[in-house]
Amino acid sequence: MSDNRQNIINATDRLLQTHGLARLTTREIAREAKVAEGLIYHHFKDKAELIYEVVETRVRETKNQMLNLPLQVGKRSLSENLEEVLLSVYHAHYEITPIVNCIFADQKLRVRLQEIVKERNMGPQYAIEGLDVYLAAEQRLGRLSDAVEPAVLAKCLWMISIQSAMLDRWMGNESDETRVRRGIHDCVQTLMTGFAPRPKTEEKTEVKKSK
Amino acid sequence: MSDNRQNIINATDRLLQTHGLARLTTREIAREAKVAEGLIYHHFKDKAELIYEVVETRVRETKNQMLNLPLQVGKRSLSENLEEVLLSVYHAHYEITPIVNCIFADQKLRVRLQEIVKERNMGPQYAIEGLDVYLAAEQRLGRLSDAVEPAVLAKCLWMISIQSAMLDRWMGNESDETRVRRGIHDCVQTLMTGFAPRPKTEEKTEVKKSK
Amino acid sequence: MSDNRQNIINATDRLLQTHGLARLTTREIAREAKVAEGLIYHHFKDKAELIYEVVETRVRETKNQMLNLPLQVGKRSLSENLEEVLLSVYHAHYEITPIVNCIFADQKLRVRLQEIVKERNMGPQYAIEGLDVYLAAEQRLGRLSDAVEPAVLAKCLWMISIQSAMLDRWMGNESDETRVRRGIHDCVQTLMTGFAPRPKTEEKTEVKKSK
Amino acid sequence: MSDNRQNIINATDRLLQTHGLARLTTREIAREAKVAEGLIYHHFKDKAELIYEVVETRVRETKNQMLNLPLQVGKRSLSENLEEVLLSVYHAHYEITPIVNCIFADQKLRVRLQEIVKERNMGPQYAIEGLDVYLAAEQRLGRLSDAVEPAVLAKCLWMISIQSAMLDRWMGNESDETRVRRGIHDCVQTLMTGFAPRPKTEEKTEVKKSK
DNA sequence: AATGAATGAGCTTTCATTCAT
DNA sequence: GATGAATGAAAGCTCATTCAT
Incomplete structure (x- = not known):
């Protein structure tokens, strides 16, 4: 029910603010958004596309x-x-x-x-x-x-x-x-x-x- | 002879200017400085120290x-x-x-x-x-x-x-x-x-x- | 109507001919057959069974x-x-x-x-x-x-x-x-x-x- | 001392003979050759190059x-x-x-x-x-x-x-x-x-x- | 019957670092 | 000082499979 797509975007934004790009792993994003890692790739083609969406x-x-x-x-x-x-x-x-x-x-x-x-x-x-x-x-x-x-x-x-x-x-x-x-x-x-x-x-x- | 230290620093600087931090690998640095990868760790404790030196x-x-x-x-x-x-x-x-x-x-x-x-x-x-x-x-x-x-x-x-x-x-x-x-x-x-x-x-x- | 079963078999056959086994993913099969990925598992126990059927x-x-x-x-x-x-x-x-x-x-x-x-x-x-x-x-x-x-x-x-x-x-x-x-x-x-x-x-x- | 490059090639050959390509993972190759997974990429650009070498x-x-x-x-x-x-x-x-x-x-x-x-x-x-x-x-x-x-x-x-x-x-x-x-x-x-x-x-x- | 979001194990690959020589 | 083979942890990404609807 929760919109996990937006969920992931927000989590990524939060992590970028606090830890920077260097520590921005898909694993971390998944944990922060409380979803499975694979789900990221259901909603975004790759990590760059996700970052673009955040920006x-x-x-x-x-x-x-x-x-x-x-x-x-x-x-x-x-x-x-x-x-x-x-x-x-x-x-x-x-x-x-x-x-x-x-x-x-x-x-x-x-x-x-x-x-x-x-x-x-x-x-x-x-x-x-x-x-x-x-x-x-x-x-x-x-x-x-x-x-x-x-x-x-x-x-x-x-x-x-x-x-x-x-x-x-x-x-x-x-x-x-x-x-x-x-x-x-x-x-x-x-x-x-x-x-x-x-x-x-x-x-x-x-x-x-x-x- | 042993200005390899400065050699490595310069190579790192050059790579930071052209390729950014993301692609700054020790292997790349070694290749750019024309020294062995292991030599970096004779002159610097770790990669962060090398980067600090450059900065x-x-x-x-x-x-x-x-x-x-x-x-x-x-x-x-x-x-x-x-x-x-x-x-x-x-x-x-x-x-x-x-x-x-x-x-x-x-x-x-x-x-x-x-x-x-x-x-x-x-x-x-x-x-x-x-x-x-x-x-x-x-x-x-x-x-x-x-x-x-x-x-x-x-x-x-x-x-x-x-x-x-x-x-x-x-x-x-x-x-x-x-x-x-x-x-x-x-x-x-x-x-x-x-x-x-x-x-x-x-x-x-x-x-x-x-x- | 429900010849989706044969539909899936045919799609799989086509993909095997053109792309080989290595790229034969359930997602690809579903797209080729124009059905949802999950439907495959209504008609076949698993992917191996589907492939067997095709062969x-x-x-x-x-x-x-x-x-x-x-x-x-x-x-x-x-x-x-x-x-x-x-x-x-x-x-x-x-x-x-x-x-x-x-x-x-x-x-x-x-x-x-x-x-x-x-x-x-x-x-x-x-x-x-x-x-x-x-x-x-x-x-x-x-x-x-x-x-x-x-x-x-x-x-x-x-x-x-x-x-x-x-x-x-x-x-x-x-x-x-x-x-x-x-x-x-x-x-x-x-x-x-x-x-x-x-x-x-x-x-x-x-x-x-x-x- | 042991020639790990040939070692890896042989291990890959053995695995191809016995388990086929589908089960040929780098992890398996490394285990079979008794080396670290990363070493494969020291000797070969990627898995395909390794397979080519075997052939x-x-x-x-x-x-x-x-x-x-x-x-x-x-x-x-x-x-x-x-x-x-x-x-x-x-x-x-x-x-x-x-x-x-x-x-x-x-x-x-x-x-x-x-x-x-x-x-x-x-x-x-x-x-x-x-x-x-x-x-x-x-x-x-x-x-x-x-x-x-x-x-x-x-x-x-x-x-x-x-x-x-x-x-x-x-x-x-x-x-x-x-x-x-x-x-x-x-x-x-x-x-x-x-x-x-x-x-x-x-x-x-x-x-x-x-x- | 049918969907597609969600999962999680496992894949290839990268890379800082160590170590015998 | 100098080498480069070797390590192993972790990265991005794939994919068969499940499940609520």
């Missing part, structure tokens, strides 16, 4: 989160929105990071999954695009400086969020809500103002836009 | 690279210096990324290396610190806005660089010099100016500094 | 074919008749050869089937006997040399036919009608005359009959 | 036997020589038959081995050719009827020998020396004389040579 599930959730970003346009302040959005990105990647790292460590698995990702058109761009669209909208509303390229800014912010998540994972830091929120807040505030030297006098700061 | 070597090199960053203070323009520094960070981590990913994929290996990294104070902070010191110096010279916290800015820039490197690795992009340089240039220019809405009139933009 | 069916058919061989006695020339008969033997065994090989590959299966074959008197003798009876009849009609032992000749001819079939299977040759027919024709003609040195003079060739 | 060894022996056939030309009587030769063929194939059958039962293994056999040019023709050459030589000496085609006769005799061996294997008959020798003797004597009807009177037997 796909995770990514789908994250993707949906990202696609909802533009809905917030114009509400609240720009930095409030941004911080919320980046926090979302952070959390999504805090979850997904161990799996991504694991896949990257196995050349063979990586190549195979890259193919699947390519054919299903599911790269990491989705997140950046979501941000990009949101920022462009805010720019049209005059809530974002006309001087910035939304695409470049989106990429910077996204990278900071995802790297924060990876760093916390790497350092073994718990994903403490207030600490993370403050970190993101600091980044946003700092970048918002820019770091070009503030003129002591009236003269305007001169910045050439890159081609 | 340690790499990280030490990268660390030294990072510590020399502040030497450029005051010369040329701020953004020229920053772009050069960030390019260094990018390249260093482009090299080290596959190894870092591999370590992260194996919980057991990761825990062991984390301890070593912690006790020898070899975390990623060193790089940020290098940047931090450099930025603070520039700030004292008045070439960097007083409004920013050097530490926060350093972290942001570092994260962007390292994440770019990882992304290129993940996407299978070659580390093309001009493309990378342009990417970093765009980021620096964008962040330098900030993205707070530009006042159409004279009034100053008001930004509260985070506590 | 039994095949062998019975072949046996019946062979028993009708002597019907041709006296009509047409001896060699014409023989060639026709041997062609029949060839075709029958071309079909049955893969299955026979498969059985022979599994000692356990072989022993079990040997017993059944023995008790039902279904060995390969029947075919030889059919030939034997036919040859004896021809001998009585004076169309076959008195010097030969029909049983020995029957065995020789039968062996040549069956071995030709096995060889064609082994070599991956299609059972091309004209090629096969010519091969058998050549054999018959050659053996018919014998290979004892032809006396240049009148004296008779002296051949001692074996005890 | 190759067997075939090499048989091949050498066959190539020595023509040395007997002219010595003793034709039928004595032939019987000896065919006995040799019989014994060689009595040994090799179980393995050949086993290979034939596994489509995948068969295809792979056929490729190897083809590229090394080691088909079963060698045996027929050996016989063919021998018979042609005897024909030139006038010890074999001019009326026969050596190639056809060679094939017939070879097929009878090999099929006798397979039949004895199939029937579970021990390879009893005197019984086998008598069987071959009977065949040779029978075929030597031919089975064309013997003329009661003086008239010559008329046999058309096949085109």
